[in-house]
Amino acid sequence: MESGDLRVFRAVAQEGSITKAAHKLGYVQSNVTARIQQLEAELKTPLFYRQHGMILTPDGEKLLPHAIKILQLLNEAEKELTDSNTPTGRLSIGTSYYISSLKLPEMLSQYHKEYPNVDLSLITSNVDDLIYKILQFKLDGAFVKGRSIHHENIAEELVYEENLVLIANPAYSELKTICCKPFLMNTAGCPNRKSLEKWLQAEGICNIRYMEFNNLDSIIEGVVADLGASFVPHSSIRTYEEKGLLKSFPVPPQYSTAKIFFIRHKETVMTSALVKFIEKVKDMTSRVANA
Structure with missing residues (x-):
């Protein structure tokens, strides 16, 4: 699993929509759809129900907290490596x-x-x-x-x-x-x-x-x-x-x-x-x- 795929997955799960997730990420919708399909193929399981928006399946529900934690750890690593005694960045x-x-x-x-x-x-x-x-x-x-x-x-x-x-x-x-x-x-x-x-x-x-x-x-x-x-x-x-x-x-x-x-x-x-x-x-x- 790539971190980029997990970011897309998290955005779709939180927004409940391919369109909204694409807008949030600054991607085209086809890119978001392809990344989700690629992640599902890699994991060999559907992550979303697609009848009315994008609703997490039970396996999607299992993956979401892990995705959030992995992305947060990556974010923490970046902050620790780039942080200095002079406050910068987002707060x-x-x-x-x-x-x-x-x-x-x-x-x-x-x-x-x-x-x-x-x-x-x-x-x-x-x-x-x-x-x-x-x-x-x-x-x-x-x-x-x-x-x-x-x-x-x-x-x-x-x-x-x-x-x-x-x-x-x-x-x-x-x-x-x-x-x-x-x-x-x-x-x-x-x-x-x-x-x-x-x-x-x-x-x-x-x-x-x-x-x-x-x-x-x-x-x-x-x-x-x-x-x-x-x-x-x-x-x-x-x-x-x-x-x-x-x-x-x-x-x-x-x-x-x-x-x-x-x-x-x-x-x-x-x-x-x-x-x-x-x-x-x-x-x-x-x-x-x-x-």
Whole structure:
């Protein structure tokens, strides 16, 4: 088996289509088809069902994890042989939708200024998709919020622990009055939203209304405009509170602590680009925590 054939096989398996795999690889479709047929002839077994797209056969399912591992080992060997103390090459980072207090744009901007030869990319997705991409070596690392990831192939570090507070227009002072208004929160699945619901249910408040925003600045501005209340990191609203534009209310600690982790595959090559990125994350998050 040639590594090129395995790359084509992996692409077709992941895309479920000859056309999409050819586009992803930059090949013509006939080349992809020929490589798959050649691999099947060499292994003397069909690897795909072809009725509706390209669906893996049982033998194809057996081959896929081996192909992924072989290609990753080749990639690691190349990285180790070409890596230097000066960060270069590709660095792919992921983050979940709900991370706001880390100031990622500022962090990425500073990293890019210090290491301009690194081809840095950032994708935003849900936690399950980020974990999948980490396990498939599609990402070098990712920021996830709310829960520790217990998986034998994932290494994680606690990056930041933030304190959440209830916020509302300064005109309000009682919890029940505040909770009659809608809560400006991220969409369902947000760890902050889950913690808010647990706390309010413990207080006997179950009829919670939401207005969904997926932008922290919009949420805060909405609260200032008395559109509703919210549940956000205290560090994100200090300036507004000091100016008297909104008021924050403490929440019991079992509901107000949110954790952010940086995760990576345990077998990911620790290139100088990744090592320097982790150092930058630790440096900036320590400053945010001490601010």
